[in-house]
Amino acid sequence: MKKILNPCFLAGIIAVFSLTACRDDKMEETTPDQVQTANAKPEQPNPSEKSCSYVDSNWSWSAVLINTLPTTTDTNFMNSQMVNIAKMWGKSTPTLLFVNDPVSPGSTYNAASYKTGYRIYYGYAIYNDAKAKGGDIVNAMILAHEYGHQLQYAYNLPTVKENTGRSIDLEADGFAGYYLRRPNGYNKTDFSQIAAAYEFAQSIGDYQTTNPGHHGTPAQRRSAVRLGFLIGQYDVTAKDFDTTFFAYYNGVLDGSLKMVDNTIRPEIKAYLDQYVDELKKIQSGEISAEEFKNLK
Structure with missing residues (x-):
């Protein structure tokens, strides 16, 4: 972060x-x-x-x-x-x-x-x-983010490499969102319950997009938490999370999508495809902060 x-x-x-x-x-x-x-x-x-x-x-x-x-x-x-x-x-x-x-x-x-x-x-x-x-939920989110880096060390992730730290840290934000939703994690099944966590993630975003230490803009960080939360509907391995997260990663960044990976489980893809327009609107700012809080 x-x-x-x-x-x-x-x-x-x-x-x-x-x-x-x-x-x-x-x-x-x-x-x-x-x-x-x-x-x-x-x-x-x-x-x-x-x-x-x-x-x-x-x-x-x-x-x-x-x-x-x-x-x-x-x-x-x-x-x-x-x-x-x-x-x-x-x-x-x-x-x-x-x-x-x-x-x-x-x-x-x-x-x-x-x-x-x-x-x-x-x-x-x-x-x-x-x-x-x-x-407490904000510190649980930060700790889950930090542990996401341990998963990256263990499995040589992320598979998407960039010139800055953005893909590393946005994936870690996604790992955190995943943890907050999982029944054996923080077990918050309603997105509005984690509002404080994603608001904190957004607050530490930055716009230094060419800096090697760039971790993602505020909108990208809250989008990454949202995407991780959505993936948390399913039980996946760290490697499967990486595959799924980066299939939708461009939606987190700029509203475009890279739907080219056929290794995503069909039921997960069908579920996430329902949220494509939402991810675009989160990133673009079309969804207000209040609407974002009330997402399901």
Whole structure:
């Protein structure tokens, strides 16, 4: 995920007792899911800083890696969601850790999925802001998005490659929409029930379409969540999801469709074909925000 925004200086807490071992991972081992504040490149630590608290180059020098969120309820919710997301996809549970920055709390407005080590790091600032804007479902959506990147690592997805991160992150948005609908996922069968989640996805879209870090425009991001939600009517593998998602991907982007893949299950194709015009209207803005909320 990516958004350039004013820092959200939310209160942080120091939890030295729960620090994990310091790491010095390389940026290229993560997905460029930077929902970070305006300073693009954090300062690098000096040796003493690295030895006590440095997380890695995706986070500021003063960030610390911990096992918990500020409340037990929040921690338990996120850990249970992590277990459930992985279980739904038939995988073991990855390591989920949290990042706090008592010096600059807004710097943790980020979530990162790591190719090395099967792990996800989740910032305090993005957690708090997402919960404030839409409740638990928004953080469930973000976490499912991050786990979508783990599926991409595992299965060499997405099959559609682009010059920016757009196809990677829009597919991850689709994975998140899928999770929110599945009975063994978040189990929200009515699209209006996930309004807070897709509104948050839209809010972190960007228009930097030639930037390598481009993750999709606001309209494309909410369209991708909608498409994933529609696919969630059916039980599919990660690879089948990829095939289906990209058969309709151009509809998410610009209202045109690429209906050329005959490997989609006929019943899924027949179901999704009913929503072709809707996907076009979502992307073009013909469907208002209020109408979008009331889609079924």
